[in-house]
Amino acid sequence: MFINWNPDLEAFKIGSFAFRWYSLCWLLGLLLAYLVVRQLFKDQKIKDELFEPLFLYCFLGILIGARLGHCIFYQPDYFLTSWKGVVEMFLPIHFDRYGDWQFSGYQGLASHGGTLGLIIALVLYVKHTGVGLWRVLDNIAIATGTTACFIRLGNLMNSEIIGRQTDVPWAFIFERVDMVPRHPGQLYEAIAYAVLFVIMIVLYKNRMAKYVGTGFYFGLCLTYIFTFRFFIEYTKEVQESFEEAMLFDMGQLLSVPFIVVGAWYMVKGFKKGQKL
Template sequence: MMNLLSYIVWNPDLEAFRLGPFAIRWYGLMWLIGFVLGYFIVKRLYKEQKIKDELFDPLFIYCFFGILIGARLGHCIFYQPEDFLTSWKGIVEMIFPILIGNDGSWLGQTFGFYIIGYAGLASHGGTLGLMIALWLYVRKTKLSIWTVLDNIAIATGSMACCIRLGNLMNSEIIGKITDVPWAFIFERVDAVPRHPGQLYEAIAYAILFGIMWYLHKRMPQKIGTGWYFGFCLTYIFTFRFFIEYTKEIQEAFEASLPLDMGQILSIPFILLGTYCMVRAKKS
């Protein structure tokens, strides 16, 4: 029998702090910290490469909206299409960070809807959205797409680590039941010990950032070849593919699939990352 006292009991407050009537949640705060870290890391890289400040300034506007829109659409389309694509209520909730009242009206308590933020963001969709946003950015700035992708890739580990820590604070994307001594009991979910999948990913992404920063110092000439971008994709989504074996499925329909949705969506990114690394080596 499992000794529940041996495990880490996890049930933090969703709110980090309040500013008057506004609650700042841990998840949103970790997203913000991740973006701020990414901002200063990439700004330093641009400075090292003597890229003009005016070309850097719009970058994170593109990144913010690209990741947010892509992550939101990715979750709604790949994980919950039956909830978001089958009614006007679902489509509105997909686009706006609100929850409409059960009667479907816009009146009633709190005018019939509640501002809850975006409950459901998918990293695969966020990655695709980021790539599209960066393509639009380079069309405007005329910078090399490979230079921009490599710079963002070097900073990605720090941002991804913060986002997964936000998932941990939300007790979401939980792991399967286990008896390992570092198991977490997510009280908001149930009372059994589970793999802390979010923490595994956060640690892996922090290590990725350390590797990328070290390599860019040793091999700055590779920036602009696409090698760092390829390495980043291959590392993240290969790890993501295997870590899925420790996670609970997010939606019921995944139980009938040979691989879960996270693994299926990881394969194209692994192939793309491998291609970019091979291409960079040849060039």
């Protein structure tokens, strides 16, 4: 009754260059967010020239933040203890035991770090363009569910961030990992983030467009995502061995500050929007 899961890692090839599903999902997620935010900017009559740099800021902020977040929070003993580890932290390569290197892509990205990187990138974007910070944050928050959904679908295609063993009828057997039926935690998250995007659009279209710029959508996004992340961790295997002895794993501990900050901004933004 279980679902055997062992897809090819490569979506397609162009000559000798293979394009992985994970990379494709990342790009599709960013592209959809780009299109959504572009439409929101047009709807709010923000000049096109102020929008154009936004994608680059977001792409670099998410990628750098997610990569550093994984290396520093989950594998500091590897990435911060040798010059090879430091190089691998920043470049998409891997050194073998003989000292030779090969292209590996960025294997290891943390959503908490990606969120921090995105926020920092948006602050820099605001300073460069002069667009209101909360207007930018709220617009990005509305589109965030699309990118988050596709990133988790990429994790599913990679058979990574696997769930705990279970006997539910929809369990996945990740053949690349073992032959044990497990919770498809990546799929749970992908569905949750797709629902978040629908909620955001419904709110925006139903007389809540005026709340853009108050911080309400930014707060709702953080609260929803990281509350879900906290509880979904109970269905997932720990990513690093040191987490096994912890009451709450690293993903849960890193989620708490985002939940608190998000709830505060959501309430504050809602009260501000009520006065508009």
